[in-house]
Amino acid sequence: MGKKLIGVDLGGTTIKFAILTAEGEIQQKWSIRTNILDEGSHIVPDIIDSINHHIDLYKMSRDQFIGIGMGTPGTVNREKGTVIGAYNLNWKTLQPVKEQIEKGTGLKFAIDNDANCAGLGERWKGAGNDGDDVAFITLGTGVGGGLIANRHLIHGVNGAGGEVGHMIVQPDGYQCTCGNHGCLEQYASATGVVHLAQDLAEEYEGDSKLKAMIDNGDEITSKIVFDLAKEHDYLANRVVDKVTYYLGLASANISNTLNPEYMVIGGGVSAAGDFLLERVQKNFEKFAFPTVRNSTKLKLAELGNDAGVIGAASLATQFEE
Numbered sequence: 467m468g469k470k471l472i473g474v475d476l477g478g479t480t481i482k483f484a485i486l487t488a489e490g491e492i493q494q495k496w497s498i499r500t501n502i503l504d505e506g507s508h509i510v511p512d513i514i515d516s517i518n519h520h521i522d523l524y525k526m527s528r529d530q531f532i533g534i535g536m537g538t539p540g541t542v543n544r545e546k547g548t549v550i551g552a553y554n555l556n557w558k559t560l561q562p563v564k565e566q567i568e569k570g571t572g573l574k575f576a577i578d579n580d581a582n583c584a585g586l587g588e589r590w591k592g593a594g595n596d597g598d599d600v601a602f603i604t605l606g607t608g609v610g611g612g613l614i615a616n617r618h619l620i621h622g623v624n625g626a627g628g629e630v631g632h633m634i635v636q637p638d639g640y641q642c643t644c645g646n647h648g649c650l651e652q653y654a655s656a657t658g659v660v661h662l663a664q665d666l667a668e669e670y671e672g673d674s675k676l677k678a679m680i681d682n683g684d685e686i687t688s689k690i691v692f693d694l695a696k697e698h699d700y701l702a703n704r705v706v707d708k709v710t711y712y713l714g715l716a717s718a719n720i721s722n723t724l725n726p727e728y729m730v731i732g733g734g735v736s737a738a739g740d741f742l743l744e745r746v747q748k749n750f751e752k753f754a755f756p757t758v759r760n761s762t763k764l765k766l767a768e769l770g771n772d773a774g775v776i777g778a779a780s781l782a783t784q785f786e787e
């Protein structure tokens with residue numbers, strides 16, 4: 467019987483776990499709530515307990531496992547296996563995650579940031595079709611990315627490689643949390659879509675359900691904007707035009723630099739599906755130069771919530787003998 471991998475996808479509300487074959491097929495999965503109380507000090511002990519509990523539950527032994535891989539928010543030191551600045555976990559100080567999990571489980575452990583892990587998952591078992599060169603953008607509360615060239619993630623000198631959310635798409639545009647202006651994240655994240663809707667609603671005088679909702683002070687989400695656009699709401703379509711313009715521009719710029727086989731778009735906002743993709747594609751074709759336009763394929767992500775655990779587990783394949 468082949469050895470197994472364990473993948474962990476650590477998020478601000480849930481921690482997802484999976485046991486996979488070395489070929490990346492999920493055999494078991496489960497999740498627990500993330501307890502961020504007390505400076506997030508329960509998180510690592512909870513992960514250790516949950517892994518140990520499930521290894522016992524499935525009557526497995528430590529030597530059946532190659533190792534554990536984990537995706538996490540925050541800034542990761544992959545060599546030391548530490549995390550700092552994961553504010554949605556209340557991890558403000560340095561967390562020696564690798565040391566604790568290896569000691570607590572008796573298994574080898576590897577770690578990377580969550581968007582990189584989702585990118586690895588999509589490359590391996592999802593829209594990336596096991597290709598050598600795959601770029602991944604995830605559109606959620608923020609915008610993250612994972613850039614894979616020649617089957618390896620690009621990390622850069624200080625771990626910021628692949629941070630496509632801070633690609634400038636509108637010079638001197640909306641202020642970003644990073645301190646700069648006009649980053650993709652401010653236009654194509656769930657909150658960015660809402661920000662654009664509110665701004666465009668202010669200048670718009672015509673008939674629109676979206677405009678009426680915003681004027682009423684109703685709560686707007688990116689899903690509402692896309693749903694109304696599908697129903698031919700004029701203002702909602704103006705918002706989607708802008709969002710897809712910025713996404714097409716960013717996708718083309720990434721592709722003009724890396725010429726990946728697949729440029730994959732995932733995350734919550736991508737649930738708008740082909741309606742989103744077709745309009746991003748039009749802008750992508752406008753901005754990509756011919757060689758790239760004819761070889762890089764734009765695709766929607768395929769693994770949904772499983773991308774994170776699958777990609778995280780793939781980190782542990784480095785321990786295979």
Ligand SMILES: [Zn+2]
Nearest residue numbers: 632642644649
């Ligand atoms: Zn930024």
